[in-house]
Amino acid sequence: MKKIKIGLGARSYSVFIGTEILNGLPRLMDGVIEADRVAIVTDSLIGGLYLESLKWGLREAGIESCEIIISAGEEHKDLATIETIFDNLIAQDWDRWSPLIALGGGIVGDITGFAAASFMRGIPYIQVPTTLLAMVDSSVGGKTGVNHPRGKNLIGAFYQPRLVAADVGTLKSLPPVEIVAAMAEVIKYGMIGDAELFDYLETHLEKVLEADKTALMHVIARCCEIKAAIVEEDEREAGIRAILNFGHTIGHAIEQAGEYRTFRHGEAVALGMIAATELSHRLGYCKGDVPERLKTILHRAGLPERVKLSPADILKAVKIDKKRTGTQINFIFVDSIGKAFIKPFELENYLDKLTQFSIFR
Amino acid sequence: MKKIKIGLGARSYSVFIGTEILNGLPRLMDGVIEADRVAIVTDSLIGGLYLESLKWGLREAGIESCEIIISAGEEHKDLATIETIFDNLIAQDWDRWSPLIALGGGIVGDITGFAAASFMRGIPYIQVPTTLLAMVDSSVGGKTGVNHPRGKNLIGAFYQPRLVAADVGTLKSLPPVEIVAAMAEVIKYGMIGDAELFDYLETHLEKVLEADKTALMHVIARCCEIKAAIVEEDEREAGIRAILNFGHTIGHAIEQAGEYRTFRHGEAVALGMIAATELSHRLGYCKGDVPERLKTILHRAGLPERVKLSPADILKAVKIDKKRTGTQINFIFVDSIGKAFIKPFELENYLDKLTQFSIFR
Numbered sequence: 052m053k054k055i056k057i058g059l060g061a062r063s064y065s066v067f068i069g070t071e072i073l074n075g076l077p078r079l080m081d082g083v084i085e086a087d088r089v090a091i092v093t094d095s096l097i098g099g100l101y102l103e104s105l106k107w108g109l110r111e112a113g114i115e116s117c118e119i120i121i122s123a124g125e126e127h128k129d130l131a132t133i134e135t136i137f138d139n140l141i142a143q144d145w146d147r148w149s150p151l152i153a154l155g156g157g158i159v160g161d162i163t164g165f166a167a168a169s170f171m172r173g174i175p176y177i178q179v180p181t182t183l184l185a186m187v188d189s190s191v192g193g194k195t196g197v198n199h200p201r202g203k204n205l206i207g208a209f210y211q212p213r214l215v216a217a218d219v220g221t222l223k224s225l226p227p228v229e230i231v232a233a234m235a236e237v238i239k240y241g242m243i244g245d246a247e248l249f250d251y252l253e254t255h256l257e258k259v260l261e262a263d264k265t266a267l268m269h270v271i272a273r274c275c276e277i278k279a280a281i282v283e284e285d286e287r288e289a290g291i292r293a294i295l296n297f298g299h300t301i302g303h304a305i306e307q308a309g310e311y312r313t314f315r316h317g318e319a320v321a322l323g324m325i326a327a328t329e330l331s332h333r334l335g336y337c338k339g340d341v342p343e344r345l346k347t348i349l350h351r352a353g354l355p356e357r358v359k360l361s362p363a364d365i366l367k368a369v370k371i372d373k374k375r376t377g378t379q380i381n382f383i384f385v386d387s388i389g390k391a392f393i394k395p396f397e398l399e400n401y402l403d404k405l406t407q408f409s410i411f412r
Numbered sequence: 413m414k415k416i417k418i419g420l421g422a423r424s425y426s427v428f429i430g431t432e433i434l435n436g437l438p439r440l441m442d443g444v445i446e447a448d449r450v451a452i453v454t455d456s457l458i459g460g461l462y463l464e465s466l467k468w469g470l471r472e473a474g475i476e477s478c479e480i481i482i483s484a485g486e487e488h489k490d491l492a493t494i495e496t497i498f499d500n501l502i503a504q505d506w507d508r509w510s511p512l513i514a515l516g517g518g519i520v521g522d523i524t525g526f527a528a529a530s531f532m533r534g535i536p537y538i539q540v541p542t543t544l545l546a547m548v549d550s551s552v553g554g555k556t557g558v559n560h561p562r563g564k565n566l567i568g569a570f571y572q573p574r575l576v577a578a579d580v581g582t583l584k585s586l587p588p589v590e591i592v593a594a595m596a597e598v599i600k601y602g603m604i605g606d607a608e609l610f611d612y613l614e615t616h617l618e619k620v621l622e623a624d625k626t627a628l629m630h631v632i633a634r635c636c637e638i639k640a641a642i643v644e645e646d647e648r649e650a651g652i653r654a655i656l657n658f659g660h661t662i663g664h665a666i667e668q669a670g671e672y673r674t675f676r677h678g679e680a681v682a683l684g685m686i687a688a689t690e691l692s693h694r695l696g697y698c699k700g701d702v703p704e705r706l707k708t709i710l711h712r713a714g715l716p717e718r719v720k721l722s723p724a725d726i727l728k729a730v731k732i733d734k735k736r737t738g739t740q741i742n743f744i745f746v747d748s749i750g751k752a753f754i755k756p757f758e759l760e761n762y763l764d765k766l767t768q769f770s771i772f773r
Contacts, residue, residue: 130495134491141562141563141566165530168569169530169568169569170566172648172649195533199502201502204533205498206498206531207530207533208530208533208569209533
């Protein structure tokens with residue numbers, strides 16, 4: 052089992068990555084969260100697979116548990132679902148000291164985190180991510196939230212979990228397409244923060260795609276370490292944390308323009324990373340082999356390379372994006388593999404040239 | 413003008429108390445919040461009185477402003493109003509750096525603070541309290557939130573403002589009954605934290621009730637100082653901050669049992685303080701003159717001394733109260749004037765004896 056510390060003063064916590072973690076959660080809670088009851092928030096699919104194992108471990112440790120089953124899917128990531136969780140907690144006379152456990156992917160984690168942030172002005176919560184995407188991305192760093200009809204994650208809070216417990220055993224049941232989509236975020240960490248991770252992926256990509264436990268644990272731990280270093284420096288995204296959004300400005304826009312149905316988050320991020328890297332190259336920020344190496348590994352991972360949208364459609368969707376300062380966007384460019392930087396940029400002025408980018412061809 | 417610093421590390425801010433503050437807000441914002449636009453959240457009554465003055469000052473300083481008019485009243489302090497604010501902000505392409513200004517009483521402040529806490533994971537906000545209650549209580553300390561049909565303030569966040577600007581000039585237009593209700597909280601600060609303030613009130617009560625500016629500024633500043641010291645020690649109410657809830661456990665229950673229509677918040681708190689002090693006396697924690705002095709000054713202030721509810725009704729309402737740990741309540745008792753303490757207590761076991769208390773007679 053690997054343990055990564057997220058150092059945020061009074062809000063510090065550990066990320067555990069390993070196997071047999073689900074039924075051993077109380078051992079990890081020991082000394083971190085004192086609770087005699089927990090509420091597990093999950094969806095029916097993930098709940099059907101892992102709820103019993105999680106509850107068994109809790110029961111053995113003398114911790115009562117109940118479950119709140121929410122509807123899966125981005126379309127239910129809204130305030131109505133948050134209210135459902137509140138109603139459940141109130142019906143059970145919930146108190147400020149008993150934690151929520153988010154069992155599932157990024158959507159369950161984001162919803163549960165925001166419910167925990169807002170119930171009684173904040174109650175503890177534990178992330179138990181069951182997807183690769185949630186393990187490397189959303190379950191660490193305290194970004195929680197739900198969507199507004201006019202934009203993704205517009206409602207939310209920075210609110211750190213007390214513990215993250217990632218059981219790579221749960222990835223066996225993940226559809227291969229989800230592993231592929233998550234690889235976009237994994238590759239992102241290589242692009243923005245670690246040339247060695249990028250090299251490792253170029254060499255061991257197949258092992259990761261096959262869900263080999265050793266390769267997965269290495270990759271997940273490395274991603275969490277990179278994210279930890281960034282979040283520790285800038286918890287509330289006042290500056291450098293925005294670097295984690297590499298590929299996301301255009302990625303989110305692609306997701307939104309497709310009404311979250313055309314592409315998975317990771318697939319859209321892959322397309323966004325290609326665009327951001329090609330833009331970096333056009334502006335002279337990086338050499339030509341950088342977009343080529345990126346496109347090659349994304350292709351090998353099985354990620355999409357084309358989108359049926361015009362740059363104008365994308366710009367329209369970008370405009371609601373929350374990273375916008377006035378008319379400029381804080382855009383993340385690539386310098387070399389493993390090194391990225393943030394720079395305000397007028398995407399609008401570049402609209403014509405975007406049509407030449409490979410993702411639109 | 414008085415200035416009180418709330419020292420909370422990176423979340424520190426100042427409370428300004430004075431006159432001519434409304435139209436001079438940009439001067440106070442200087443060096444604290446850089447913004448070229450602000451959104452003022454207010455209700456139609458307060459907006460009608462003070463919006464123009466506030467907007468004039470902002471305009472003179474080159475700061476654009478728009479207003480979001482919400483419905484006044486506890487019954488609109490809910491997630492639906494929060495969504496209205498979000499919709500307004502999104503319609504105006506709001507960004508993460510432009511602040512909200514809460515212009516009004518405690519309800520407007522609590523709603524605006526929670527909207528700021530949850531929009532884009534947190535945007536800056538400024539409290540401009542226009543009621544005595546908001547000046548001494550809700551606008552300082554970062555408690556924000558809205559009600560759930562089953563309980564007050566069950567949904568919310570700890571989220572500090574960047575600035576609090578209290579213009580005592582606005583208290584002239586406050587109905588005398590609101591000054592009276594707020595006096596319950598002012599007297600509370602004397603009871604829990606400052607025998608000198610209590611003495612001052614015993615001597616100068618009439619001046620305060622007449623809204624004499626010098627007396628008001630002294631009293632408001634002293635209340636904010638007492639609150640600041642407590643909040644600095646325990647921002648998120650893990651311990652000592654609960655002492656600010658003196659009179660509130662039973663007070664909230666009285667408000668809730670009366671569906672927030674029978675009593676104003678301060679009136680309910682006055683009744684709650686009497687009950688808590690009589691309970692303290694019965695349990696031998698304080699001498700007999702303490703409840704007597706408290707009842708005398710509350711009576712002089714024009715606050716209620718009786719409630720038409722049974723202890724059983726109150727207990728039922730207490731049960732949903734968020735300060736409950738298991739079956740026990742963290743109850744605030746009085747030791748002497750100016751000194752209170754928190755102790756877990758089984759109110760249920762004491763139900764019979766409560767009927768003898770003066771508020772139920």
